[in-house]
Structures are given as C-alpha cells and as structure tokens.
Amino acid sequence: MKINTQIDRYLARLILVPMIGTFVLAAMLLLLDRMLKLFDFVVSEGGPVAIVFRMLANLLPEYMGLAIPMGLTLGVLLAFRKLALSSELDSLRGVGLSYGRLLRVPYLYAILLLVLNFWIVGFVQPRSQYAYQSLRYELSSGALGAQIKVGEFTQLGRRMTIRVERSENGGTDLHGVFLYLAQRDGRTVTASATRGTFLATDDPDTILLRLMNGRLVHDAPDYRVPRVLSFTQQDIPIDLPTIEQFRGRGDGTKELTIPELVQRGQNASAPRNLRNAAMANFYFRMVEALMMLVVPLFSVALAVPPKRSTSGLGIFVAVTFVVTYHKVNQYAEQMGALGKLPPLVAVGVPFLLFAGLMVWMYWTLAHKPGGQPIGALERVFAKVSKRFRKLFRRRGPPEAVPA
Numbered sequence: 001m002k003i004n005t006q007i008d009r010y011l012a013r014l015i016l017v018p019m020i021g022t023f024v025l026a027a028m029l030l031l032l033d034r035m036l037k038l039f040d041f042v043v044s045e046g047g048p049v050a051i052v053f054r055m056l057a058n059l060l061p062e063y064m065g066l067a068i069p070m071g072l073t074l075g076v077l078l079a080f081r082k083l084a085l086s087s088e089l090d091s092l093r094g095v096g097l098s099y100g101r102l103l104r105v106p107y108l109y110a111i112l113l114l115v116l117n118f119w120i121v122g123f124v125q126p127r128s129q130y131a132y133q134s135l136r137y138e139l140s141s142g143a144l145g146a147q148i149k150v151g152e153f154t155q156l157g158r159r160m161t162i163r164v165e166r167s168e169n170g171g172t173d174l175h176g177v178f179l180y181l182a183q184r185d186g187r188t189v190t191a192s193a194t195r196g197t198f199l200a201t202d203d204p205d206t207i208l209l210r211l212m213n214g215r216l217v218h219d220a221p222d223y224r225v226p227r228v229l230s231f232t233q234q235d236i237p238i239d240l241p242t243i244e245q246f247r248g249r250g251d252g253t254k255e256l257t258i259p260e261l262v263q264r265g266q267n268a269s270a271p272r273n274l275r276n277a278a279m280a281n282f283y284f285r286m287v288e289a290l291m292m293l294v295v296p297l298f299s300v301a302l303a304v305p306p307k308r309s310t311s312g313l314g315i316f317v318a319v320t321f322v323v324t325y326h327k328v329n330q331y332a333e334q335m336g337a338l339g340k341l342p343p344l345v346a347v348g349v350p351f352l353l354f355a356g357l358m359v360w361m362y363w364t365l366a367h368k369p370g371g372q373p374i375g376a377l378e379r380v381f382a383k384v385s386k387r388f389r390k391l392f393r394r395r396g397p398p399e400a401v402p403a
Helices: 002-045 051-085 088-094 104-141 258-265 272-293 295-303 313-337 343-367 375-391
Strands: 154-156 160-168 173-182 188-200 206-219 227-239
Touching: 002 051, 002 104, 051 088, 051 104, 051 272, 051 295, 051 313, 104 258, 104 272, 104 295, 173 206, 173 227, 188 227, 258 272, 272 295, 272 313, 272 343, 295 313, 295 343, 313 343, 313 375
Parallel strands: none
Antiparallel strands: 154 160, 160 173, 173 188, 188 206, 206 227
C-alpha cells in the first residue's frame, strides 16, 4: 500500500510540471498572437495603450478552453514517455501494475481539470467575452477617451476637426493647434494657435478648448465676409458627442452561460435559428469538457514508443490531434447553428468518432499483446526521415575529369 502511494506521488510530480508549463506556454502564445492585433487596433482608434491588457485579460478564459486540454495531454504524455524511455514503465508493469492502475493519477487530474474547464467555458468565458466586446465598442465610439494623433487630422464628434503639431504632458499641452468647428446653424469657426489645452467644465457633456496666441476666422451664412480675430487667449466650448450605451449581454451565443443557453434553446417562441445556435453552442461546450475524460487514454497510447525507438512523433501527433479536434468542433457547431444538421448530430458525431479512436488506441496498447498504436506511423516517419537525410546529405567534391 505504501509503495503504491509513493508511485502515485511520483506520477503526480512527473505530470504536474509539464502540464503547468504547457498551460502557461499555450496561453502566452495565443495571447501574444492576439496582442499584436490589439495594439494595432487600439493605436488606430487612438485609445490608451493600457486598454490592451484589459482586453487580453478578458480573452484569457477563451484561450484556457484550449490550453487546459492541451496541458493535460502533454503533461500525461511526457510523464509516461519519460517512464517508457527510462524502462521504469517496464519495471512497474513487471511488478503487476497495469495501465489501468497507472492511470489513477492522470484521471484524478482529468476530473479536476474537467470541473475547472466546465466552470470556465460555462460561466466565466461568456461574461469575459461580453466584457471584451464592450471594451471594443467603447474604444471605437470614443467613450474611453480617444487620443489626438500628432500630425494628423483627428475627428472629434461629427462637427469638429483638430490637428496638433506637438503634444506634451500626456496630451495636456498642445502646440501648433489647428481647429475647424462647424455648428448646426451653418456657422463655422477656424482657428490656429501656437498653444492650446483642454479644460473641464461644470457640464459633463461640454469641454473647453483654451487657445493662446493665434488667429480665429468666424464665418456664417449671413456674413458678407468672414470675421478675422487675432487673440492672445480664446476659449472655445466644445460639445462632446453623445455615445450610445452598449447593448445588453446575450446578443451572441458565446455570451450566454450554460443555463441561459438551455433556456433559449428550449424557448418555443424564439426563432428557430436562435434555438439552433443556442443548442449547438451548448453541445459544443459539453463535448469540449467531456473530452477531458478520454485524454489520459490517448496520451498514454502516444507516450509509449516502439521498442528501441526514441522518436518524438507521439508529441507531434498529440498536439495536432487536440488542435484538429477543437477546430472540427467549431466547424460542427457552425453546421448545427445554421440548421444544416441537427445540433446534437452535428456536434455529437465528431465527438464519438474522436473519442472512439482514442479508446481504440489505448486498448491496442494495453490489452493487445505487442500492440503499438503509433507503430505504423513510426515506420512511415522513419522511412521519410531516411529519404530526407539522403537527399540533403552533404556530398564530397566532384572528381577531376581526366584531360
């Protein structure tokens, strides 16, 4: 009993380190890919750069839906691969420990991560997705305080255009200011000044632009000629544009929690396309969580290479398999949402096929004498590698041709 406990602790340590490392690595890679696009979007909208990190924080739950199964897969695979390559797995099998017994610790991890993944994709991810879309809307609408771009004409609302040559103190002090303001009654104000600054007023919908040392041109339909004024200081009130409030949560299925999806899917008065989309997304989240139960079987099957082989092909197959299954599930969800197939059939059939393949691979390894589920792939990979080595092998200098 004590020996079994020590073995379980040993397996737990072997799995934990690569699993956590994969979590962090997968999440960081996904976030870095999106970070570049978000920086470009925020800069183009003229918003504060700090908002990028708030948007990335709201994207993290979505990426964890893929990072968690990837981490469990590679954690179990690398742990059992280490046991297999060091012949520890043969020793454990020799003392009577079956694959089923050795899977006790991986399944403990799998159940804990299944609960965590279900909570994330079912309740955290919908609200973070809504928060992300809300930030995008506020950034595009200017609710977050768009910054004036130096050297460019910036539109503030529908009637005001401003350009500055230089900005200091975080945008507080403006230099080389050009302003064009069109009023509702047809009047226009054009001003240029050496300096300027924005000031708050008692009215939250109005700000004050104070210009120093410049010239102002005021024109109106009833003026015979525009009025020109030189000034040392001129205050121009600016009405802030009205910003509509962002929509409520739930316009998209990704923003609904699990109970809300079921409620919408069973609502007979709702349009059929909305019900199909809700149920397709519900089944998609269910199969993403349930796949955690067969991941340990799949990982062990790919972790044990053929005898006298140290190839890392199993790692490549595992990563490709998990990503492919995730993308197939997304495509199946779209098929069910569009009504081309019943949502349960569209999402359930790929799940059964992938899960059946995983179980078969484990059964071949654990219960078939001499069974090796990736043996054929190893042989094909070895032949292809051999051909590439011959193709790119460095050749010697050409022989001299006799005269």
